[in-house]
Amino acid sequence: MKYTAFIFALLSAITALTYSSCTEDSFSQIVEIDLPEHRPRPVIASQINAGDTLVQALVSISMGVLDTGNYVYPANATVRLLREGQEPLPLTFNPDKKSYTAPAPAAGFVPGARYRIEAQVPGYGTAYSEQIMPGAPDVASVELRRNAVINPNGNRSDEMLITIDDPAGSANYYRIELWQEGTLIFLDDTIEYNNPAYLESNDPNLQDGSSGGKVLADGAFDGTRYIVRFSTGRTWIDASNTVHKYTLRIAQITRDAYLYDRTITQYYRALGNPFAEPVTVHSNIEGGYGVFRAAHWREWELR
């Protein structure tokens, strides 16, 4: 057909011309959206840990999503920590850390006690939140098995088994972190390293938390003994990589800490992914935004 070749050539030319002018901006454009005006509020980010010697709270002001500029960390806020509504501990602004700090109470953070943090920011109102300090996690045993498993990545790895005796009748939450110290030989260099290890597990109860840690809720094993297993996620095992010591940290955390840890992880995982379900990061601050958490840690060194 005499027109077939002509149409073929025409389509090819259109294709070539069109795609040759493609730039990244060809597929995106700026749109003006009429957003409702945002009323800035105080933001508190703080975590109290049993045994800590320092109390720290990051206090800032929220902004509209399209507002430019840096966050404001007001130095003139009144920030204090109360136990059972009493014994207010004032925190003072530390310009180096841009946060409010104070030495921990002399009695420390008492399991079962209710702690309240308040931040009164001139012009923005008062924000506050409360947490009950959890008790120490009841861990019956911790066992390290060297080179014992093939991890989900298909690499031989060390394995850890943690036996937890979960208290009955209450909802309990845990966070697990692992640090590793070792020696790595790389291109004739010997490197002594000390950094967080990534935990790999097929246990569906173990959920990803922030900074490579894992979080665990006791819904599936409330009041019973439960063994948590995971591999250490090392990508190779050979003479060039030797882990001398693991530091395992396990905390019993509050429900707010658990929800925050899970949602912040999902939030950053979903960020930029148009196919992900929208994620609302958990916030427990009344009159503002952010999170106030409590945790009670225990630590083991394993070699």
Next chain:
Amino acid sequence: MRKTLLLLLVAALPCILTAQKTTISGYITDGSSGEPLISANVFEARLEVGTVSNVYGFFSLTLESRDSAVLLFSYIGYQPQELRVALSANATLQIALQPFVELATVEVRADRSERIEQRTQMGRIEVPIEQIKRVPALLGEVDVLKSLQLLPGVQSGGEGQNGLYVRGGSPDQNLVLLDGVPVYNVSHVLGIFSVFNADAIKNVTLTKGGFPARYGGRLSSVLEINMKEGNTKAFHGEGSIGLISSKLTLEGPIIKDKTSFLISARRTYADLIFKPIIKAVQPPDQKFDIALYFYDFNAKIQHKFNDRHRLYLSAYSGADVFQTTFREQNDAFSGGLDWGNLISAARWNWQISPRLFANTTLTYSRYKIDILSAQESKFNNVVEKFSAKYISGIEDLGGKIDFDFIPNPRHYIRFGGGATNHTYNPGALALKEQSGGTTNIDTLLGSRKAFSTEYFLYAEDDFSLGALKINAGLHASAFDVEGKLYTSLQPRLGLRYLMKNKLSLKAGFSTMVQYINLLTSEALSLPTDLWVPSTRSVLPQQAWQVSVGAARTFWDEFEFSLEGYYKKMSNVISFKEGASFLFGLENDWQDKVTQGEGESYGLELFLQKKAGKTTGWIGYTLSWNWRQFDEINGGRRYPFRYDRRHDVSVVINHDFSKRVGLSAAWVYGTGNAVTLNTFRYPGYIGQFTDIFGNTTDYVSDVESGGERNAFRMRDYHRLDISLELRKQRPKSERKWVFGVYNAYWRRNPYFMTTGSVFENGVSRRVFREVSILPIIPSVSYQFKF
């Protein structure tokens, strides 16, 4: 004398009171292929009574006995046939209608087929397959589901997606039937192409509302796709070669007019193109292989034992395969995923009597997905192997029987029942690890299989009371799962009143229940979407829908309908905020979902022309679509993501001559609803630790605050064009089809994101809309013989 007359009268009384009736029944087929003609019209002009043929071409018309009657058999696109039949005794006819071969103006007859104003049922659209094949298609791939997205009341999902959102429902609320068998995954390549090969399809019917009692199990629509039966007269074939796939369909008689076959296959060939290139560039000590394709295969055999018994066997197999294999010296790695359907059906038609027809169907349908990761290595002369295989899917085994009983022209009764056994595999992970021939790990983790059985019975009658036609019925269903039995009675009612000016007013009411659910992202159809049953804690979805409307045929060519509807849904399913199912081991998927309410209402306008040199349709929908879940958006009602206030589609096919045809489709829709965060704060304090253990604190943004789906992306509109250049030979036809998708390159938004721009040296935060499909030309070569 009086006594004699009285005796004669008494003797004649039974004859007088019981007027004799004669039933003319039989089959209406395509004279050139033997294919049954569905809903062909049979009309007796003197009494002005008639009937239509069923899915198998069977018709039955009972008339008062007299000498004879003239019956007119007609079907759109075919030459009508008049036949004088004797009415002294029941008769069985085999009517073969010949298709029009000229593209000149079609001869207009009074009764060409069942006209839209005559049908009782509302919300039902039949799109001729030949029109679907003409609709301009993405990359030249004719797609049944994308064509249906151009109908009023049917929304598409994201750009290029073939999910159907019918009157506010979600894709899992559509019952998709291929020759009566449910199809669970209707997409290839993440929803871009459907599994239906248009060359093997005879007709497509979408029912959006006013569901007759014979349908059940889904809330929002019934999509019936019937395959061709196979040409019983002569051997034919057709095929095409396109940019990304090719297909071939062959059909013909095994025993002429008795037994026929049809096979149809389609495959993409991206991997066949890439393989030689990869082989040429890879280093000699490495081996890299790739499998990247999808295929569909349909097969069918029909056999006519005699005028009363026919048997049909059909099967479909299709899959998407994405796999890579890499080997280097002692190490090998393979990974990938494949998913697909396997469907088969055996159907037996039995014309029990001139007025009673039965169809018995046995069905098997299976959908599964495998995700595999395997590794093999040799370390210190010890071979170590590891594999992880994720398996998920659903499997059905079912049977049903349907009866058509047509006692007289005023009643068309359908009744029947069936049962289906469902087996669900909501996700399991098989782990295996071997070292030096010793198996260290061989375990199965994740969700255990679940089973359920679904039963149904129905009865409906389509009957006339003068100008009023009524379809009334009842669908009863039961669902037995894990010791829990759900039951439901679902009344259905359709009314049609034909006014003197041939305008018909219609109304419909239906209730529906859905026992199985699809857990899927609203944004994208993924092969990892899970089919799960209702359980003790996840209740069956329910809906009721009322619709009213009017319909008329103008100038015997234009079908016009206007429908308003209101639909209320209960127990609809959504993920909880932040939930994700991607590649997950969902030990308890029930904890990831929440149930709530849905409400949709709107107005649909449809103008269609099915015959002539110019065909096509115009559709307009005005609609609202809401959702409410206690655990989402703080329990406040919010617009569904695909709430589209206005939706317009214009499809035109025009034949300039026998050799040149042009098609165009223009669509417009209000922008999709989207969730935008309205404020931000430093919500995350992280610690970066370098390899030496030195830590540095940092603060990251958290954005929050948006009401769910409170904003709109820009409106969507797009023009697709295709040009056909045909060459007809005595025994074959070939054509080149040139197409352009998104002809004026509208940057239709697919999703939104925040970003920064520099203007006059100052950084400004902005929202950006991202589009994905630009102008895409295509070409394909098609042939028929």
